[in-house]
Amino acid sequence: MDLSVKIGALRLRNPILAASGTFGYGLEFAHLVDLNRLGGLVTKGLSREPIEGAPAPRLCETPSGMLNAVGLQNVGVRAFVAEKLPELRKLDTAVIANVFGYTLEDYVEVLRVLEDAEGLAGYELNISCPNVKRGGMQFGSDPALVAEVVGAARRAALRRPLWVKLSPLVTNIGLIARAAEEAGADALTVANTYPAMAIDFRTGKSRLGSKTGGLSGPAIKPITLRLVWETRKATKTPILGLGGIETVEDVLDYLVVGASAVQVGTASFADPRVSERLVDTITKVLFDTKAFTLNEIRAKFLSENG
Numbered sequence: 001m002d003l004s005v006k007i008g009a010l011r012l013r014n015p016i017l018a019a020s021g022t023f024g025y026g027l028e029f030a031h032l033v034d035l036n037r038l039g040g041l042v043t044k045g046l047s048r049e050p051i052e053g054a055p056a057p058r059l060c061e062t063p064s065g066m067l068n069a070v071g072l073q074n075v076g077v078r079a080f081v082a083e084k085l086p087e088l089r090k091l092d093t094a095v096i097a098n099v100f101g102y103t104l105e106d107y108v109e110v111l112r113v114l115e116d117a118e119g120l121a122g123y124e125l126n127i128s129c130p131n132v133k134r135g136g137m138q139f140g141s142d143p144a145l146v147a148e149v150v151g152a153a154r155r156a157a158l159r160r161p162l163w164v165k166l167s168p169l170v171t172n173i174g175l176i177a178r179a180a181e182e183a184g185a186d187a188l189t190v191a192n193t194y195p196a197m198a199i200d201f202r203t204g205k206s207r208l209g210s211k212t213g214g215l216s217g218p219a220i221k222p223i224t225l226r227l228v229w230e231t232r233k234a235t236k237t238p239i240l241g242l243g244g245i246e247t248v249e250d251v252l253d254y255l256v257v258g259a260s261a262v263q264v265g266t267a268s269f270a271d272p273r274v275s276e277r278l279v280d281t282i283t284k285v286l287f288d289t290k291a292f293t294l295n296e297i298r299a300k301f302l303s304e305n306g
Helices: 077-088 104-115 143-156 173-183 218-234 248-256 274-288 300-305
Strands: 005-007 010-012 016-018 040-042 059-062 065-068 094-099 122-126 162-166 187-190 194-196 213-216 239-242 261-264
Touching: 016 274, 065 218, 077 094, 077 104, 094 104, 104 122, 104 143, 122 143, 143 162, 143 173, 162 173, 173 187, 173 218, 187 218, 213 218, 218 239, 218 248, 218 300, 248 261, 248 274, 261 274
Parallel strands: 016 040, 016 261, 040 094, 094 122, 122 162, 162 187, 187 239, 239 261
Antiparallel strands: 005 010, 059 065, 065 213, 194 213
16 A cells, blocks of 8 residues: 655655654664664754753653653754755655744744755745744734744745744644645644643652743644644645654544645654554555545545535
8 A cells, every 4th residue: 555645745655754852853762663664754953053951850641642851952954954964864754854043033043054954855934833922922823923934934944845834832832733734834733732730748849950842742632633633724734743642543534634645743752663563554444444545544534524
């Protein structure tokens, strides 16, 4: 069965990608996973300068999920290009660089550096960061801000596709999706983690080194499925679903509500090979449901329910 999918102009081997923030730069998993079997991998977020990240502990389990407060630790875009990208170039899979910043200039500079490098298939813009020049408002929380940052990124990223990773903390994700689409996004990743807390009542302190973290895992899947559905109704831009994916059934749920592909995140902490296992089993599950192509199930919920 042909499992390949098109995300704009980019064709992926299959619809299973490793998500940013849970798979390092990809190289850390190369001894455990055949990375070339994945549809692609999205690197951890890259910033203009190196970031040390948040204090430990950075992870804690919650019912049906996990909280993380890594603080976007990364080596910085220049060190990534010099130290990580040469090895990533050797892979026969799509490598997408996740990019973030705290000002428009940050995003543009990171993309400028990456544009001069070889070996990437595209970029994913994390717009859940606070805009320090606008009082800390998230770039992704307002359609005008989304249009501004995506437009600036689009003008800087001329060589490769630009995906935009949306924040779930919005009242109308359709408006945000359309703003990103009109500003030049080639695809939309739906969605980022949900701000949350975990407290130890005995000490009265956070179970993380930070006061809050991002909630991910199975707990958020029903919410994110709705966001993917609402995004699909609002825009024709390809969608990558992200949130609580552990099984092939989870993958297919996202495709049925309108995603073209998915990203696997938190499940990789429990089983680093989960993405590869999903690739192994998706064909069998499709045959069992009498579907012989991915197109037979994609957006089926919309076609049957509107």
